[in-house]
Amino acid sequence: MSYFECPQARIEACEQAGIRQVIVPRTRDIGGFEVARVLPSAQRRTVGPFVFFDQMGLGRFQPGRGLDVRPHPHIGLATVTYLYSGELMHRDSLGTEMVIRPGAVNLMTAGRGIVHSERTPEGSRRTESELFGLQAWLALPVEKEEIDPAFSHHAADELPVIEDRGLAVRLLAGDAFGASSPVPTHSETLYADLQLQAGARVPIDSPHEERALYLAEGAVEIDGQSYQAGQLLVLAPVAALTLSSRGGARVALLGGEPLDGPRHLWWNFVSSRKERIEQAKADWKAGRFEPVPEENDWIPLPER
Structure with missing residues (x-):
C-alpha cells in the first residue's frame, strides 16, 4: 500500500498494569475504501x-469496481500483507504476480528498491466483493537496508495454527505459542492472528x-x-497478561526486538x-x- 496522509491517532489514558498506551487510529477514505492508520502516530512511532x-477496510465494492493502488516504490523495508477477507493481486518489478487470499502472507522485501501495485483481481470484480485485512512495514536492520529486493508468498496451509478451547492462533512471523512461522524475517519479529470465540482466553506472555x-474485530477484556x-x-x-472475550474477537499480536537506531519515513x-x-x-522522479x-x-x- 502506498503511504498517504491520515489524521493523527488519538491516545487514551490507561492506568492498567501491563499496558503502556492505548492508541485509537484515525481513518481516511481513499475512494470508497477506508484505511485506519495505526502506526506511525505522534504518540508511538514503532513497535519492534x-x-x-x-487496517484496510472492511470495504465493499460493487460489480466492476475494486481497489487500485498504482505502481509505487519502496526502499529499506519489508511489507507484510495479511487478509481477513477478499483478494488482492500483487505485481512487482521482479516480475512477480501473486493473488493473496485470507490466511496467507505476502512478504515483499524492498531492500535497495522495488516497485509494486496492488489491485482487486479481475475475477473478483465480476461480482460484489469485499476487502478486509492488515498491511505492515518492517524496517530492515541497518546492515540489510540495501539488500536485493525479494518476494515470498506463504499460503494459509503453510502457516502454523494453534487451536485450544475456542482460540485459534495463526502464526504469521516469528516464534510464539510453541510454534515457528516459515515466513523469513531479517530481525526478531512477532506477528500473529488471534481469533477468540465467545468465552475464549489466551495468555500473552511472550518474552x-x-x-x-x-x-481488529470485537471486544476483549484484560483484568476486568x-x-x-x-x-x-x-x-x-x-x-504477562490474559486476554479474554465475552462475544468473540479478532486481534493482531505484533512486536519484536527494538530497532537498531532511528528511522526516517517519507x-x-x-x-x-x-x-x-x-x-x-x-530516482523515482x-x-x-x-x-x-x-x-x-x-x-x-x-x-x-
Missing part, C-alpha cells in the same frame, strides 16, 4: 521492527521486549477492563539515512526504478 501498520495488540475494536494496546516490556521510503531517502526521491511489467501508470512523487 513495525514502523507502519494499517519480546516490544509488543502490542491491535483489536474492556477494550474495543480499533484500539492498539501497547504492552509494557515483559508484562512517503514509501524508510531508511536510517536522510540522504538515502533524498536519493530515492530523485527520474524514472530510475525498475518498472512493473505490463503496468503503464504509476503514483507520482508527492510535491511536499
